Amino acid sequence: MSQDTEVDMKEVELNELEPEKQPMNAASGAAVAPVMAGGAEKNGLVKNKVADDEAEVASKFTGLSKEELLKVASSPGWVRTRWALLLLFWLGWLGMLAGAVVIIVRAPRCRELPAQSWWHKGALYRIGDLQAFLGSDAGNLAGLNGRVDYLSSLKVKGIVLGPIHKNLKDDVSGTNLEQVDPTLGSKEDFDSLLQSARKKSIRVILDLTPNYRGQNSWFHPSQIDTVTAKVKNALSFWLQAGVDGFQVRDVENLANASAFLAEWQNITKNFSEDRLLIAGTESSNLQHILSLLEFANDLLVTSSYLSDPNLTGERVKFLVTQYLNFTDSHWCSWSLSQAKLLTSSVPAYLLRLYQLLLFTLPASASLPARVDLLLSTQTGREEGASLELEHLKLEPHEGLLLRFPYVP
Structure with missing residues (x-):
């Protein structure tokens, strides 16, 4: 037996001893016999498996070139x-x-915002009595000059000062609207106050009510020509001095008040469009209030229109609606008094109710609980607009004019 024959016999024996190593797809030994008989290929099964893998790879999708x-x-x-x-x-x-x-x-067009002046955009602080505001020892213009920083901390736009002019009670000849009362200071003190206020961007409005210490704020009716001439001269004098506006009160005692107010407003507006005129009246008659606005378009009026303590809710609603209808788009105002405190005309248990009413009216309002507040806005203001008053620490004698911003 040759060496090759011995090798083949060993392989046959190995295949018989290890049948588990036979290919699983072989049906019988006949599939292996040709390979064994040929003797030239001993690993044909592996060759067939590689060929199957190549066919599988060839059959995969390769996409378009x-x-x-x-x-x-x-x-x-x-x-x-x-x-x-x-x-x-x-x-x-x-x-x-x-x-x-x-x-x-x-789409509906938005309404054009009305032109607004500086007094429409912030608070005005009213100081009617310097000695009550500062105390008897420092109740003068020099003392007020030292409180400008305090006023600036309140973020006010201006102060309504006075009256501070020389006035002998019920004496026309002894009343000089162009001279500062010597007990309150001098013209130089007033000029220094104006400069200090201007540095803090605070405007100064001067009260020129002539006979503020007398019984009739406008003296006797027979003296009206003399009084109004003094007012005209004083307006020009103080405008040249740098004052930003004026206030006159008790105009219900001034004969032909609407004509005089229109004339005085023309004087202030001809000097500069950003000058303000405020008129106060104790009258609660709507026709009288409207007559004051007849010839003065940008006049701010404080009155006692809502001062009746016996008003019912329905009556207040009627008065408010009537006032808004008659004033139309005019810069209107609400107040219980031109100068008195709210506590002087409203019972204590109604104070908060009146405050809520005046704060939410779509116009200006004057209220104090212990101070004078004047709240102003254009007709159409959003009701319930919030006010930041928590930083205001006001004394009983202090006054504040507040103005709502315009809300379309």
Whole structure:
């Protein structure tokens, strides 16, 4: 027996001893016999498995080549599809643009905001009695000058000062509207106050009520010509000095008050459009109040229109509605008094109710619980607009004019 025959016999024996090593897909020994008989290939089964793997790889999807894609993309069907999608895109975009333009054009236009002056935008602080405000020892203009920083901390737009002019009780000849009362200081003290206030962006409004220490604030009716001439001269004098506005009170005692107020307002407006004139009256008659506004468009009026303590809720509603209807878009105002404190005309248990009413009216309001407050706004103000009053520490004698910002 040759050496090769011995090797083949060993392999046959090995296959018989280890049948578990036979291929699982072999049905019988006949599948192996040709290989054994040939003697030239001993690992045919491995060769068949590799061939199967190669066939499986060959059968996987490989996609289109670049050339094939370009060929398909250039076909008429795809070209028409792309043009149709592009056209739909631009039509949709133009449609949305046209819709937006239509909405903008047809939408209701916002009302133009009215022109606002400085007194419409902030608080005015009223100081009627310097000695009550500062104390008897420092109740003068120099003492007030030292409190400008305090006023600035309250973020006020201006102060309504006085009257501070020289006035001998019920004596026209002894009343000089252009001279500071010597007990309160001098013209130089007033000029220094103006400069200090201007540095803090605080405006100064001067009260020129002539006979503020007498029984009739405008003296005897027979002296009206002399008094009004003094007022006209004083307006020009103090405007030149740098005052930003004026206040006159008790105009119900002034004959032909509306004409005089219109004349005085013309003087202030001709000097500068940002000058303010305030008129106060104790009258609660609506016709009288409206007559004061007849010739003065930008006049601010304080009155006793709502001062009746016996008013019912329905009556208050009627008065408020009536006032708003008659004043229309005029810069109107609400108050219980031109100068008195709220506690002097309203019972204590109604104070908060009146405060709530005056704070939410769509116009100006004057209220103090222990101080004078004048709240102003344009008709149409949002009711219930919040006010930041927590930082205001006011004494019983102090006064404050507050103005709501305009809300369209």
